[in-house]
Every structure is written in structure tokens, then in C-alpha cells.
Amino acid sequence: MTDEPTVSDRLKSIGDRLRSVGVQARSKLGEARSRLVAAYHSRPVRQFRSNTLNVIGLVIVLTLILTAIFAPMLAPHDPEEQHLRDRLEGPSAEHPLGTDQLGQDVLSRLIFGARVSLKIGVAVVGISLAIGTAVGVTAGYAGGYVDEGLMRLVDVLLAFPGLLLALVIAGILGPSLTNIMIALAIVGWTSYARVVRGSVLSVKEEEYVKASQLMGTGRLRIVGRHVLPNVMGPVVVLATLDMATVILSTAGLSFLGLGAQPPTPEWGTMISEGRYYLRSAWWVVNFPGLAIMFAVLGFNLLGDGLRDVLDPREEESVQNKGL
16 A cells, blocks of 8 residues: 655645746746847847947837837827817927817827827738739749739839829728728739749749759749748838838828828828918927828838848848958
8 A cells, every 4th residue: 555645745746846847947048048149149130230220210110119009008198088178288298299179189199190000001011012922923933924914914003103093092982091001002012013023033043943843842832932931031121111101101191181080090180180270389280290200210211221131132242341
């Protein structure tokens, strides 16, 4: 007859297990820290950090993202709450950036406007990237009549000024944020298609792709395993730069009354409503304009930095210099 473990034995066993889990956790944390340190000191990151403008762009974009995520906690007031008695008040302790013509807090509307702009930007860029990548890969890898037909469609769409075509589409669909996203996505995918097609035409001539073809590997597997990973660098750069274009275009269409409708806090709409009070209440227009300027500047600087790091020609130039 075996003896049953006592309470002290069970506690000791639990303690041993907890110590073992703690040792494993510390080991994994150490490995993760080592990887982060190695990544931080890697050549691409060092090259990115060496340019102050790249870091400034990254800081602006991260600030914009964090502001959008934590908007309810950062905003001092409800962005849609109206106090007509406080209309057009200048910057003060209660309203750091003043109030608009309806007594709404400008700072709160700017903070929530960052969320609206980023949501539209991510949605439009995501849709455009997906459609453009699919069309570009199909045209570049298939070639022949498929390539010719798809690229002529792209040329037809590119023949029209992008913002003008988006304005027409948004005007037909009606004023709303959803229709703006549809209009900008219809216009925006063509640039991704051209970039991806050009990269695919280069990548599919590489030796490792031809070797996979000789081994009988299927087209979808070759595209997914060899082609797509090697064409995503330029696409990431284009997507970052495109975020700035989408934010600016959204603000422009909203200014014309085709985007967000009051009382939705959107930067272009804020400028449109406040332009009548520019002389008496400059803060109603100037602060949303500055928000648009910094958002566009941040994404442009970040995109330029990523282009310097991800561009193969830039990488080859750096290697030739012995860096």
C-alpha cells in the first residue's frame, strides 16, 4: 500500500513547477530581448535611424496612430457635444484649441478626426493594395494577352486625373465616408498594379523561379512562395506614401461636401464649416489644417525612409560604399 503525497509534498511540487515556468519565461524573454537588440542594431535599421527626417516621420505617424487608438481617453470633451453659449471662444484652459461655431471643442474634434482619417486611409490603401497586387501579379506572371488587356485597363484609368475621377465617382454615389472610400479605392489600385507588374516581370526571370518551374512546381505555389515575397518591398513603400495621398484626398472631398457630414469630426469637414469664420476665429480652420499637414508630412517622410532602406539599388549603393 503506497503512501499518498502530503500537503507539503504537493506544495513543493507546485513550487517546483512555478520555478520551472519562471525559468522558461525568463529564457524566452531573454531571447526576445536579444532579437530586438539585434534588429535594432541591424544595418537596415541603422540606415533608417541615420536620417533624422526618417525618425521624425516615424514619430509623427506613431503619435497619430496612438492618438487615434486612445482618442476617448485623450479628448477632454465629447467631440459632438454642442454649447452654443461657448461658440467661437478662443484657446483657454477649458478649451485648449478653442471652440467652433457650434461651441464644440476643437481639440476633441481634432483627436477623433485622427481616428476617422486613419480608418479611411487604412481601408482605402488595403483595398487598393489587394486589388492592385492581384492584377499586377496576374498581368506580370501570365503575360501575353492577359497582360496586354489588364494594362490597357490601367492606362485608361490613369488617363483621368485621380482626384477628379474620385470626385465624379463620389458625386454619383452620394456624400458619405463609405462612398469616399469606394471612390478612392477605385482610383488608387492602378498605381499598385503597375508597380507590382514591373517587379514581377523582373523577379520571374530569376534563376530560382526558373528552377521551380523546371521542377514542376505549380504557378500558385511559385507566386506565393517566390514572387510575392520579393515584390512586397516597393509595395510597402507605395502604401506608406499612399496613406498621405488618401488623407489629403479625403480632406479635400469632405471640404467639398462629399465626405463626412456634420457632426462627424473630420478634418476636411472642420475646415469647410469654419472657413466662414476665418477672420474672427482663426483657430477653427488653422488647427485642422495643421493636423492634415503634419499627418501628410509624417507619412511622406516615413515612406521616403522606407524607400531608402527597401530599395535594392540603394542597398547595392550602400554596399559599394563599404557601409
